[in-house]
Amino acid sequence: GEDVEQSLFLSVREGDSSVINCTYTDSSSTYLYWYKQEPGAGLQLLTYIFSNMDMKQDQRLTVLLNKKDKHLSLRIADTQTGDSAIYFCASGSGNTGKLIFGQGTTLQVKP
């Protein structure tokens, strides 16, 4: 079946940039998503990108999409301790309503 892969852990210092990477296999993915999960909470949508876009910027967040390599990344500029969370990448085909989630990357931000 289709798959989404992420590394499990990333540690950065406060003020640095964080880059979380994701690869997916579904070539028919229409939308790709980043969700954030804070401790003890559900998932919160951060941003999404349509597959015909290369980049999307939203304040401190930059999403880059390389459709040829099926690679998605989320860059967080000036990372703060409040950014510490699990970040999930997800792909959607746009016609089933289902999303396929990666394993989640735990971002640890050290002061």
Next chain:
Amino acid sequence: DVKVTQSSRYLVKRTGEKVFLECVQDMDHENMFWYRQDPGLGLRLIYFSYDVKMKEKGDIPEGYSVSREKKERFSLILESASTNQTSMYLCASSLNTGPQETQYFGPGTRLLVL
């Protein structure tokens, strides 16, 4: 704002008990989903529903069933709870397809089966 609520944040049950997890959304969404979340495995889809009284199996439906009698409510049922069903259970809803496939999540129910 979309609101998805789950009936319990924490639940402790014994092996063999029947367990009901309830999820309610208030935005008239067509689609509803149940996932379980385990460390290192991400979210795995148990069941989903496109409409009232409709259900589809996800990736790991064994040991679970669901019910959707009303559009706003989607219930997950563990017929006979087992220790390997100890997990975090997340409910989500989405309007439809396209960019409206964006899923909105509840806060989760952490279930411990003893």
